[in-house]
Amino acid sequence: MVGIPVSVIRWGLVIFAAASVVGFLLLFVFSEDWAQEFASLQRFTPIWFLPAAGLTIASWLGGGLRFVVLVGPHEDRLSFFKCTQISVVSTAMGYITPSSTGSGPGTIYGLMRQQLSFGRSAAINAVSFLSNVIFLSLAGLTAWALGATGTVSDIRLPVANLSAAALFRWSAWLFAVGVTVIVLLALLPGVARSAIRRTMGSEHPRIARVLHQFDEMHAGIVAYWKEGKLAFLLAVLTGAIHFGARFVLGYVVLRGFVAEAPFREVMLLHIVIQYLLFFMPTPSGAGIGEVIVAVVMSPFLTSGLVVPYTAVWRLFNNYLTVGIGGGLILGWLGKDGAR
Numbered sequence: 001m002v003g004i005p006v007s008v009i010r011w012g013l014v015i016f017a018a019a020s021v022v023g024f025l026l027l028f029v030f031s032e033d034w035a036q037e038f039a040s041l042q043r044f045t046p047i048w049f050l051p052a053a054g055l056t057i058a059s060w061l062g063g064g065l066r067f068v069v070l071v072g073p074h075e076d077r078l079s080f081f082k083c084t085q086i087s088v089v090s091t092a093m094g095y096i097t098p099s100s101t102g103s104g105p106g107t108i109y110g111l112m113r114q115q116l117s118f119g120r121s122a123a124i125n126a127v128s129f130l131s132n133v134i135f136l137s138l139a140g141l142t143a144w145a146l147g148a149t150g151t152v153s154d155i156r157l158p159v160a161n162l163s164a165a166a167l168f169r170w171s172a173w174l175f176a177v178g179v180t181v182i183v184l185l186a187l188l189p190g191v192a193r194s195a196i197r198r199t200m201g202s203e204h205p206r207i208a209r210v211l212h213q214f215d216e217m218h219a220g221i222v223a224y225w226k227e228g229k230l231a232f233l234l235a236v237l238t239g240a241i242h243f244g245a246r247f248v249l250g251y252v253v254l255r256g257f258v259a260e261a262p263f264r265e266v267m268l269l270h271i272v273i274q275y276l277l278f279f280m281p282t283p284s285g286a287g288i289g290e291v292i293v294a295v296v297m298s299p300f301l302t303s304g305l306v307v308p309y310t311a312v313w314r315l316f317n318n319y320l321t322v323g324i325g326g327g328l329i330l331g332w333l334g335k336d337g338a339r
Contacts, residue, residue: 006333012096013326020290020314041308048256052316055245055252060321062241063087066131067107070124070235071116073228078114085328086110087242092325095318104129106329113332119216126217127224127232135239136275139247143271146264246317247271249299251315257305269296290314 021332064084071078078086093106104125111121210230224232250270254261273293293313301309 006330009093009096009326009330009333012093012102013322015098016322027078036222043305043309044256044308044312048252051252052249052256052312053320055249056320059242059245060084060088060091062238062243062245063091066128066235067111067124067237069231069238070128070131070224071111073223073231078111082114086114088321088325088330089332090325092322093329094324095322104144106325109329110333117216119214120220122217123220123223126221128235130234131232132243134236139239139243139271140275143149143268143275146268146276151283177223243274249316250313253316254297254300257309257311258300258302261300266300267299272296 061084064080064087067083067086068080069076071083089110090103090107094100094103096102106130107125108118108121112118113125116124247267247270250273251261251263251266254266273296276292290310293310297309298306
């Protein structure tokens with residue numbers, strides 16, 4: 001079974017929290033009235049907590065549904081509840097690691113705890129990542145076509161004077177690299193096998209086991225191109241629930257602070273925000289994401305609402321998932337005797 005040191009998760013939580021604090025401190029530095037920002041938290045209408053929490057849960061369920069359909073082609077069956085738990089853990093691990101790198105190990109670990117082999121778990125994780133990238137790319141292109149990036153084209157973030165539009169382009173390139181790697185694994189397994197042999201050495205005592213796991217993973221990925229096309233299509237479509245809930249969340253939080261809000265414009269901007277945060281170098285874009293959200297949403301926020309809006313949005317978009325998912329995986333590791 002894939003081992004995830006407990007210390008890695010604990011440090012990830014610490015770094016995520018510290019980076020978030022830094023992000024909010026940056027917002028306060030650029031804020032004109034700290035007292036007003038704190039006082040404005042009370043302006044959030046409590047009834048809007050319900051749909052915001054509902055959207056967070058819907059995102060978890062959408063991720064669980066994706067794993068349910070992806071497990072099918074491997075002739076394995078996992079309950080929707082178990083798949084949803086794996087989804088929450090995977091998302092949380094992505095949130096507390098740079099560029100969402102922890103999402104994959106979290107997924108593989110969760111699937112292997114349900115008696116799936118490493119190779120099959122790795123294949124499901126690879127195709128899950130691919131389905132996420134395809135959905136986010138389509139959503140990003142849609143937002144681009146409808147003018148969302150025009151809104152952020154002139155925005156420069158107060159972090160190394162970065163352009164929000166440039167971050168959008170870099171994220172697109174990273175998406176493309178990830179997709180290319182997965183496709184090459186499926187089309188050119190011989191190249192990957194040679195790379196493994198050269199990296200580990202042909203005489204390495206574990207080389208046979210590693211190559212067996214790679215072959216199993218390759219066969220699992222290819223299975224989606226042969227018998228699992230429908231499962232793959234459904235996995236992409238589940239992004240409408242998993243990510244769609246996050247797109248709408250920004251509007252719901254905004255409505256909690258103001259009486260009226262432009263649904264279309266806010267949702268399109270949050271598509272761009274989610275696209276950018278997916279590959280941010282800090283955990284879930286913490287430290288940078290707070291600034292991005294505040295700057296992008298500032299045209300719709302009255303004086304004193306920038307920090308409160310960002311805080312409540314982060315609560316439902318990230319902190320709840322990190323809390324639940326982090327608790328789940330620490331509990332799993334404890335049962336498995338990890339240290």
